[in-house]
Amino acid sequence: xxxxxxxxxxxxxxPASAEVISxxxxxxxxxxxxxxxxxxxxxxxxLRVLKKVENIVREEMQRAGANEIMMSMVQPxxxxxxxxxxxxxxxxxLRLSDRHKRDFVLGPTxxxxxxxLVANELNSYKQLPLNVFQIQTKFRDEIRPRFGVMRGREFLxxxxxxxxxxxxxxxxxxxxxxxxxxxxxxxxxxxFRPVIADTGSIGGEKSHEFHVxxxxxxxxxxxxxxxxxxxxxxxxEALAPQGERAIASQALETxxxxxxxxxxxxxxxxxxxxxxxxxxxxxxEEPTKxxxxxxxxxxxxxxxxxxxxISGVHAPLTLAxxxxxxxxxxxxxxxxxxxxxxxxxxxxxxAAHLSDFACGANQNGYSFxxxxxxxxxADITVADIRNVVxxxxxxxGQGSIVIKRGIEVGHIFQLGNKYAQAMNCAVLNEGGKNQxxxxxxxxxxxxxxxxxxxxxxxxxxxxxxxxxxxxxxxxIVPMNMAKSARVKETAEALYEQLSNAGIEVLFDxxxxxxxxxxxxxxxxGTPLLLVVGERNxxxxxxxxxxxxTGEKSLLAIDNVMSLFx
RNA sequence: CGGUGAUUAGCGCAGCUUGGUAGCGCACUUGGUUUGGGUCCAAGGGGUCGCAAGUUCGAAUCUUGCAUCACCGACCA
Numbered sequence: 001x002x003x004x005x006x007x008x009x010x011x012x013x014x015p016a017s018a019e020v021i022s023x024x025x026x027x028x029x030x031x032x033x034x035x036x037x038x039x040x041x042x043x044x045x046x047l048r049v050l051k052k053v054e055n056i057v058r059e060e061m062q063r064a065g066a067n068e069i070m071m072s073m074v075q076p077x078x079x080x081x082x083x084x085x086x087x088x089x090x091x092x093x094l095r096l097s098d099r100h101k102r103d104f105v106l107g108p109t110x111x112x113x114x115x116x117l118v119a120n121e122l123n124s125y126k127q128l129p130l131n132v133f134q135i136q137t138k139f140r141d142e143i144r145p146r147f148g149v150m151r152g153r154e155f156l157x158x159x160x161x162x163x164x165x166x167x168x169x170x171x172x173x174x175x176x177x178x179x180x181x182x183x184x185x186x187x188x189x190x191x192f193r194p195v196i197a198d199t200g201s202i203g204g205e206k207s208h209e210f211h212v213x214x215x216x217x218x219x220x221x222x223x224x225x226x227x228x229x230x231x232x233x234x235x236x237e238a239l240a241p242q243g244e245r246a247i248a249s250q251a252l253e254t255x256x257x258x259x260x261x262x263x264x265x266x267x268x269x270x271x272x273x274x275x276x277x278x279x280x281x282x283x284x285e286e287p288t289k290x291x292x293x294x295x296x297x298x299x300x301x302x303x304x305x306x307x308x309x310i311s312g313v314h315a316p317l318t319l320a321x322x323x324x325x326x327x328x329x330x331x332x333x334x335x336x337x338x339x340x341x342x343x344x345x346x347x348x349x350x351a352a353h354l355s356d357f358a359c360g361a362n363q364n365g366y367s368f369x370x371x372x373x374x375x376x377x378a379d380i381t382v383a384d385i386r387n388v389v390x391x392x393x394x395x396x397g398q399g400s401i402v403i404k405r406g407i408e409v410g411h412i413f414q415l416g417n418k419y420a421q422a423m424n425c426a427v428l429n430e431g432g433k434n435q436x437x438x439x440x441x442x443x444x445x446x447x448x449x450x451x452x453x454x455x456x457x458x459x460x461x462x463x464x465x466x467x468x469x470x471x472x473x474x475x476i477v478p479m480n481m482a483k484s485a486r487v488k489e490t491a492e493a494l495y496e497q498l499s500n501a502g503i504e505v506l507f508d509x510x511x512x513x514x515x516x517x518x519x520x521x522x523x524x525g526t527p528l529l530l531v532v533g534e535r536n537x538x539x540x541x542x543x544x545x546x547x548x549t550g551e552k553s554l555l556a557i558d559n560v561m562s563l564f565x
Numbered sequence: 566c567g568g569u570g571a572u573u574a575g576c577g578c579a580g581c582u583u584g585g586u587a588g589c590g591c592a593c594u595u596g597g598u599u600u601g602g603g604u605c606c607a608a609g610g611g612g613u614c615g616c617a618a619g620u621u622c623g624a625a626u627c628u629u630g631c632a633u634c635a636c637c638g639a640c641c642a
Contacts, residue, residue: 012591012603013577017635037634091566092640109642143566143640157642209642218641304639316639411642445642480600515602522602533601543601 001472002495003508007044009033010520020216022454023148025463029524031450038145038153045524046450048471048504050156053449054135056187056468057158064180066131066160071113073137077103079112083422094141106139111419111441114161118437119425125165125435128427129173133160135446147216150407150451160442163420165429170438174206174414177442181210181410188449189466191456193406195221196231198305199413206414210444211406214455221406222388226399233403234305236388237395240349250356250370258334259360259367263298268369273298273358274351276336278325279307280314281344291320291328295338295347297354300386307385312344335360337368338377345380347373352382407452408445415439463525464548472506473564474498475526477517479533481509491532494542494560503564522547530560 009030017034018024026032031046042050058068077095080086085093086105094106107113114132122130138157145153160177164170178194185192190212197209209232211221222236223229231237255262263270274295281290292313296302308315325333328343337360338345351357358369373380392401420426420437429435450469457464465471476498478491491507498505506526508517521529531543536554544555544563555563 011576015576016571016578019636034634090640138642140641144636144638146635151641155642159642408642443642448642477601483600513600513602513604515600515604518602520603531601535601 001504001506003506003510006506008520009043010523018148020147020150020451020455021458022150022216022451025454025458025523026148026451029463032149038142038151040149040152040154045471049450049453049465049469050447052469052471053188053446053453054156054158057184057444057446058135060180060184060187061133061158061160063183064131064176066133066162068134069132070134070136071107071110071117073107073139074104075107075110075113077105079116079423080105083112083115083419085112092140092142094139107136108138108140109443110134110136110159111161111415111439112423115419115423115425115439118161118163119420119423122163122425122427122437125427125429128437129162129164129169131160131162131173131177133158133442148451149447150216151218152447155448156446158444158446162440162442163425163437164439165427165435165437167414167438170414170440174412174440177412177440178208181412181442181444184444185210185212185409187468188453189457189468190409190449190453192409193221193223193230195406196235197411198232198234208412209406209408210410210412212409212449212452212456213404214407214452215405216455217405217407219406219408220387221404222394223402223404224394224396224399225402227394227396229394229396229398231395233387234303236401238303238349238384238386238388239393239395240382240384241353242393245353245373246355248355248370248372248375250372252371252376253369254361255358255367255369256365257367258365259298259337259358260334262358262367262369268358270298272354272356274338274347274354274371276338276341276360277302278320278328278333278336278343280318280320282312282314289343290314291324291343293328293336293338293341293343293345294385295345295351295359295380296386297348297351300348300350300389303385303387306383307346310346310383310385313346329362331360331362331364335362335364335366337362337371338380339368339371340377345377346385347380347382348386349382349384350386352380407448407455409449409452410442410444412442413440415441457525461519462523465525465527467527470525470527472504472524472526474503474528474530475506475508475521476530476532477508477514477521479514479531479535481532482511484534486537487532487534490537490542490557494530494532494557497561498564501561501564528563530555 011028014024032040135158139154142153162173192212194208197207199207220233222233277294281292304317308317356370361368388401390403417436417438426434426436478487481488495507527547529545540557541554544553
């Protein structure tokens, strides 16, 4: 490709709306352009990268025995009503109707369509297991699109679905997919980690996320500093503190200070206090009485996922309003405490290990000190409802927790039979009986990977693409071609030779000054530059510049092809 | 949806307080100059100041409404 024919579109200045570095560089290097909130146009350079990621994903899926298909992005609402997700999915599901007023959705994912297809196509256990995938545009009407294509509303995703007669078979395919994902991210040269994950709204039992480690990531990942253990913080278990709880030694006292003031103005340590949060319960009692109290150590944070998975707690987790808090405890939320509450009390393991602690007194402006479980507050349930923090013992039993930020680029689930049951997806088993299938599903955010790769591979000059996904393998940069016939001839000859050999080469034939060309290629992140100039032509050499290492060396023109063997 | 802020040339911004001729840098066009790291000089093109209504002789500027975009929370590949 010649730059004179190419939509280069680089920007010198950073558009003000771009927050993270990958978004800035994607705009500046001319990979994408903003169309509307969460919607982007992919320019030639960006599309080249996207296609490369896509192809690596496709190759590894095929190697893992998955069949590529393509499903419609527009899906009939009836299917979603059948699975129950028409009601469950919420406003993130973009709904539309056609000219006949029939309801449709823009597919955020394709479980319904694929399960219906497989239900119709498969009849016998002999056809199992089956794994199918597609690489398709998805649409999710995100509440808050941000960070460019990292969280767009329309995005490219690889989604695979596997079908099995039993869980043992699903487990096997799950492992194959796990390995395939590792291969994919290794080929993409990304610093990634598989982490144990929550299954979220898709439902199911076992699940891993694949995270690219980056400061700009939106998830907190808990690692062990002594083993392979890694889990999304949503899912990382906070172990109960070691040892016996200290024996009560203080008497219960009432203090005329809010808990917050008590911590600030006295020597009471926040780690020896508990905070109490009232949330909606999940029982059939009349709504005015249906609440649960969650109790955490003062310095800990509530883990909403863990909390809403506890029976009796309403999912999704819903905080009580100020009025509801007053109705439950006759005080403001800042003076809440576990003692004497009439609602079920769920206490985090760490908070339950305290003795002689301080807490709100359920009376505005008052606290208790010297509080002890059992003696002062007996009827409680102990559970793990907090986020792990750095330094906690790792749940794997080895080492302690370290927390890093990650960008979720892949997610694999063991779905079970939720969709198969709803969509009546079954085959005849060996005994001739109808048997509902069990499913796995496996997603990769293809367009998000492009952004994640930039987050991990850039410097002050621009993008430093991993070789496997660089838009061009090499660029030819002639010095002052307009003035030197020798330079022009050499550059043209090199270009022809490389193009004929099928190498993705960008020939910068613009009439630009060297600085402009160098800056553009560095911004775009082309791994290799061949600089053709009068300076080295007497010896029949060109300069080779490596974008990643910054190394410069001289290379005989006759040897250029050897770079690509 | 809630909270905050923004909207003036393709991009980055000034002008608004105190109403009166729409400006700067980059980019773009033309001519010259320069040519191994975003040269320099000169001339030029490009704007219903987000939209609508109001106040006024007169609105980018004041008032009201709406839209869009971004940031902080819930969602997720």
